[in-house]
Amino acid sequence: MTIILERPGAMQTAIIPSDEEALDVARRLAREFEADAPNRDRERRLPRAEVEVFSQSGLWGISVPREFGGADVSVRTIADVFESISAADPSLGQIPQNHFATLERLRYDGTPAQQEFFFSRALAGERFGNATAEPGDRLPSGHETRIRRKDRGFVLSGHKVYSTGALFAHWIPVAARDDEGLPVTAFVPRHARGVEVIDDWSGFGQRTTASGQVRLTGVELDALQIVPRGWHARIDTANAVSQLAHAAIDLGIGRAALDDTKRFLRELSHPARGSAATHATDDPFTLRDIGALTIDHHAAQALTARAATLIDSARGDASREAVAAAIVATAEAKVLTTNFALTAANKLFELAGTQSTLEAHNLDRHWRNARTHTLHDSVRWKYHAVGQYALNDLLCDPFTYAHPYSPVAG
Structure with missing residues (x-):
């Protein structure tokens, strides 16, 4: 049963009690947010009302630890929520990413008094933003x-x-x-x-x-x-949770592009000239590409779920080996979700045909969103990090590369 928490001068905020309810609320909101997402993108209309509804739904408080009144949902649930919302509107999916990253970092770095105060603010519906990067991309x-x-x-x-x-x-x-x-x-x-x-x-x-x-x-x-930050001088899973949210955003972008490709093929596309197909959905090369994209989607989902499971196991006082495995698994998921989002967004036009480029459909938003969001961090370096771990049993920070390599054991 959802609990309602009141914040003075604001809408009532729900406190979601379980993973199952979090997923239900995310799917419901995704359906609401999807309807006007193309127009918000076209007009660059900031989603102020949608953000308010989103945070007051209780979804922005689902990662708060149970000892502070939250549901403390699994990382798998967090990833699924981000994928659902991002498939509907990836801008709305990205806006709370830093909020969740902040709450995760508080688990490790905050004093009990800081945790009590800021976790309670999150449950009251207050949102945490981000001011991290500096001009020149300084470390x-x-x-x-x-x-x-x-x-x-x-x-x-x-x-x-x-x-x-x-x-x-x-x-x-x-x-x-x-x-x-x-x-x-x-x-x-x-x-x-x-x-x-x-x-x-x-x-x-x-x-x-x-x-x-x-x-x-x-x-x-x-x-x-x-x-x-990082006063405990040991590696933890906070950055992995942050990065997995980014992977889930890309997964949602790719899923939306693939869904629109299939819809367009069924409703509007013509078969390729010379294909002898009577309908676009009968073209054998189209079927091959849709099959490949579906496999890529499922593979990206599977690696995202695997990383989430390893992060859940490595939270808290887990061994260095467990934390390292979770970090590297997150890098692997980020590689596949990036590649899937970009490929699905690009293949949309190749498979759906010329009509899909018309401004009225605004389908280029999928490619624009995928290309922009996947620039967040360098996937080519994630291959490097995975290789060092697999071949040399060395862990580097696959997110900033600011730390030297170190043995996994120890």
């Missing part, structure tokens, strides 16, 4: 965004780009360095003095994610809002 160790001690508190200043979710957020987690140069995450209220969120995202895909800039000038903070 975290080189970030110029800094937190300085001032009187009894702290002051934050810096400049961020690709800040997906920040425009719609209640809190913006900001990657920064402290006075000693150590990495921290600062939880900044969206409308705090000195915070400017600039909606200047002009990418040709994922057009309504509002992934623009955040400028921070003398933002005042207290200690509760500052979370040291």
